[in-house]
Amino acid sequence: MDTKELIINVESLTGKNRSKSSRTTFLCLGILDMTKDDQNKSAIKLDDNGWKIDKYRCSKCYLCKLKSKYIALDKDNFPYVTDREVNEKYEISFEDQIHFESCLADYDEKSGISKWIYSIFRLFDINETYTECAISKEYIPKEILKKLGRFRADGIYGKSSIPDVEGKINEFVFVFENKKFSTANDNWIIDAVKQIILYASSEIYQKRKNNITFIFCYNGSYNIRGRVVKIIKENPELKILYEVFDKKPNYSFSLIPSSEFFNLIKDSIKNNKKDKQKIIDLILSKKENFPLK
């Protein structure tokens, strides 16, 4: 097995010019680099004896299984490394999904859900995918920044707005805002809607002719449409979302919980096949009509 087999190159678009930069890291969620710390946290290990997977660190994200032909699953569906190509098909259980979702809830957004979505896109061969895609505030109308409380007079040094993942395939562009689900407060939903307004109103996407879907993705399995509707009602500034989308017939909006993407992985492992069309179908099937009801 190649010494780069279980490593992924995480590409991002940085700075005003959105120049490409990249980092390599093990596929495991929860890490973004290769420092000692990251190596300790990762289930995937590499040393002079080759690859190993420490099942006690494994979240069952199955990214390793999606990437490598040399990964089999044991009786508990934990992945392990073999020295032969594996063609077996596996049935991922509900328990496996619970294990994964609880781990995903534990990771921070960047190394958790965002890395996971990015990796799924890449491993399903949607190669024009980037994480942390900067949008300089210069590209966002000032009045929208002001209405959303994101305007700073010394704005040139203000932090960019950063879509978590952006993937392009054929005529579609998919822009993700990923959040950790919480029952404790609504801030994560308010923030996500604000972010999507900022992305959608920026020159970066306003100028594009593609079909652009902005996706609010969160960990869990429930549809949160009702909760989003309530929050938009309570926070009138969020209604800009409708105004921005109204003017752009090529824009759409989807709400997708992580369980839907996990189902794609389950399906892929069961059939030993990765089909990027299924990702497109999933996202388009979750399109919402505005105003949300």
Next chain:
Amino acid sequence: MTCWLERGESRFLDLITTSVHGLVHDNRRRVVPNKYNLFVSGSQVHALFKNIHPTILESQIKNFANLAQGRYIREFAYVLLALNFCEDTHASHISKRNIKKISDFKQLDYTEYIQSSKSIYLANKSAYDFCKLDFATDAWANFLASKMLTYGYFCRYLDIIELLQRKNYEYLKENTVYITQLKNLLGPFDHRVKGSGPDFIQETFKSWAFLLGIIDLDTGGKLSNYTKKDRLDYLKKHTGYISGGKQEYAILRNLKKSKIKIKLHPEEEIRMISFMRLVNLEGWRRQYNSALYSALRRLRILYFLNYNYKKEIKIGELYKDEKLKSIISHFKGDFSILWDLIHLECGGLKFQTIDDNKKYSSLTEFILEKIIKVKGSSFLEDLKGVETKSIYFEAAWPLFKKINTKNLRIMPLRKFDINNFNKYCPQGEWIEWIQKN
């Protein structure tokens, strides 16, 4: 060339060491590396990282090099220049600019020297000598420390420690120095993003100073008991960011204040910040004429004072200087001589200041005293606050215009390395004239 260092990553002494190894390794193969290649070569050839799996090491290096759009590794290239391990052969082309008269300066001729994107690096003898030394040995530490004690900006750091110790004792009856006071007083004070460089460089300078035995810290805790051997052992165990994560040099991370004993002192001759760095780089980009005006004024003052090393002169004599006058009459802009002198002090020079027979160790101290006179000794307490702006400079600026400088006397206590400086300074008849006494 000598630059302002401004990022905390430059604290990692192992990465500095590996970078020098990379530079020498590449030069031996007749390759003159850029900042990326020297860092990569160094990390691969130097034994510090030999226990790391090659694939992981490759990833670590690549990731490190990409952080903050390459600013981390740029900082290491700047360290090698600041500590005089190499020449920047691209930046040295500036010395081919032949200035016969002041109007020969053209903006386009200088834009390529603002950044280091085209820079490539040639090791000097000291880099080869340094590579013969084992990491974290006494000889290695002494070698590095001697380099640091001639780097002007680091000398400024030690000067400010010494100054704050005296002032805190005099006004607050305290023996301790606060890191926040240091960052508020260090300078340079012309950063566009205030509180940036001088803030971040604290990590670097305190790590260098403590771990190489240039200062002792009397915190009353564990750090007080670290012998030089303990510090070097610590360095051996903590080989830097790329293998160890952000917690490296953690013993110093929470240090907020300490009694500090300076054990090794700056040399009399220092490496002064290079010509292009006499002005904020943003200034060259956005306000070229004003930047050039400041750089030329400071260039003249630099040489004028170097000729007057250890001689007491009136600041009024500077105003009478024909060469400075010719620069001023060409640009016709407003300026403050005190601000120029303070900027040069930030670069490592030190001007003993005499006012009404009262002596101050530096102009920075003199201005600080003036501020205390206006704001009271509580200003030293204010300096302890975490500010996003430079409160020293903000308090000093209105005073620059009020202080009568005519009879104020200064005595330069340090010289600068002219050869090193001139390698990165435009040349030609006019510059020679400016540089002559």
